[in-house]
Amino acid sequence: MKKVALIFTGGTIAMKVDKDLHGAIPSLSPNEIVQTLSGIDEFQNLIVHEFSSKPSPSITPIDMRNLANVVNDYLEQDEIVGTIVVHGTDVLEETAFYLNCVSTSNKPIVITGSMKNASELGYDGLTNLVSSIKVCMSPDSLGKGTLVVMNDTINSSVEVTKTHTMSLDTFRSMEFGPLGIIDHNEVIYYRDVTRNKKYQLTNKINNAVYLLKAYAGMNGEFIDYLIEHEARGLVIEALGRGNLPPTMLDALERAINVGIYIVIVSRCPAGRVLDTYAYEGGGKDLTNKGCILGGSLNGQKARILLSLAIANDFDFNDITKLYKV
Structure with missing residues (x-):
């Protein structure tokens, strides 16, 4: 049976x-x-x-x-x-x-x-x-x-x-x-799940990955704190289509320069992020600086995926492809 x-x-x-x-x-x-x-x-x-x-x-x-x-x-x-x-x-x-x-x-x-x-x-x-x-x-x-x-x-x-x-x-x-x-x-x-690929990652995780939620006027203090504490990855629930206050950008660049992977998702409950806006802090500006777009995943799931990816020794290009569902 x-x-x-x-x-x-x-x-x-x-x-x-x-x-x-x-x-x-x-x-x-x-x-x-x-x-x-x-x-x-x-x-x-x-x-x-x-x-x-x-x-x-x-x-x-x-x-x-x-x-x-x-x-x-x-x-x-x-x-x-x-x-x-x-x-x-x-x-x-x-x-x-x-x-x-x-x-x-x-x-x-x-x-x-x-x-x-x-x-x-x-x-x-x-x-x-x-x-x-x-x-x-x-x-x-x-x-x-x-x-x-x-x-x-x-x-x-x-x-x-x-x-x-x-x-x-x-x-x-x-x-x-x-x-x-x-x-x-x-x-x-009712429907299939062809868009939901199975990632099939090795079952190991890096816990030095964090999640922040952006808000109006947010600065980079939390990001600097994570740099000091040797974070490996950071997921940011950004505004709208995937944009951040410009007051966060200096700290964001410092994080990228020390090798912290930054994944951008939206704090909106539905919709994907895209580098549509090229103004300072816009999605295009963020990807040009080295941020990775997290598609339509919410923050908590994007963090799980980044934790797994880092533990699986994925590089920047591998992680970028991982989020393209």
């Missing part, structure tokens, strides 16, 4: 409200969650693996690297049709994107979680888990990279982001829409 590996990292799905602390804390074991599905024939083929029991903000890039090793080990087994990673939602999209970057398997990797804890009415954890199992077992999920399944909706890890602090449909692909849905136990895909 073909099997699905369920890898639990923690998150709201495994939490209940503690009456003394007046807040949700980790409470449920993976087996307690999965036992709820007992008696349903199609869910008798699950392998449960407890990777960690961490709330999402505690997940680090090192955790992602180690998790990727576990996921890839399962995917190499003939009896495994795919893996599901159960994860907290705060950094879920970063872990999903990381796995998409380093996985070489054609089998589906599905990431899911819960917006409500098990003490709340409308607890969505089990529904999301059931939907993820169905997506993982669907032959149509082959070759689509890492998928995020929440609220009966399927999104690509490259496109999806968390858009709302509490809504059940918080995970959305704002520019392109979902890949598909789960409707009445049927997995339905």
Whole structure:
């Protein structure tokens, strides 16, 4: 019988409200969650693996690297049709994107979680888990990279982001829409993900990569701080199409001159950056100085990709090509 590996990292799905602390804390074991599905024939083929029991903000890039090793080990087994990673939602999209970057398997990797804890009415954890199992077992999920399944909706890890602090449909692909849905136990895909190439990078990461968000009148103090602390890479969520205040440029050039890779994305929730403007601080000015355009990736995903690229010993031209999706 073909099997699905369920890898639990923690998150709201495994939490209940503690009456003394007046807040949700980790409470449920993976087996307690999965036992709820007992008696349903199609869910008798699950392998449960407890990777960690961490709330999402505690997940680090090192955790992602180690998790990727576990996921890839399962995917190499003939009896495994795919893996599901159960994860907290705060950094879920970063872990999903990381796995998409380093996985070489054609089998589906599905990431899911819960917006409500098990003490709340409308607890969505089990529904999301059931939907993820169905997506993982669907032959149509082959070759689509890492998928995020929440609220009966399927999104690509490259496109999806968390858009709302509490809504059940918080995970959305704002520019392109979902890949598909789960409707009445049927997995339905609306479109393919040909634009979302699989990066297939070696699973190692350089943590000396940082993320800054630009704002009106911003200067270069933060960049100078990162130079002093020997940063290797920096992603900047720039203004609009990919532009920066001119007061940042001296520090930006100092960073480039000492070998720090600078990737420019937009702080806008949708749309790609392009070197359209040639004024001081405009996108064309930035690329002329040696900045790399990050396409339509958001800041957190662009940082993951740059961390991987630097650890893989990519040079400037390699990194530039990497962001051209």
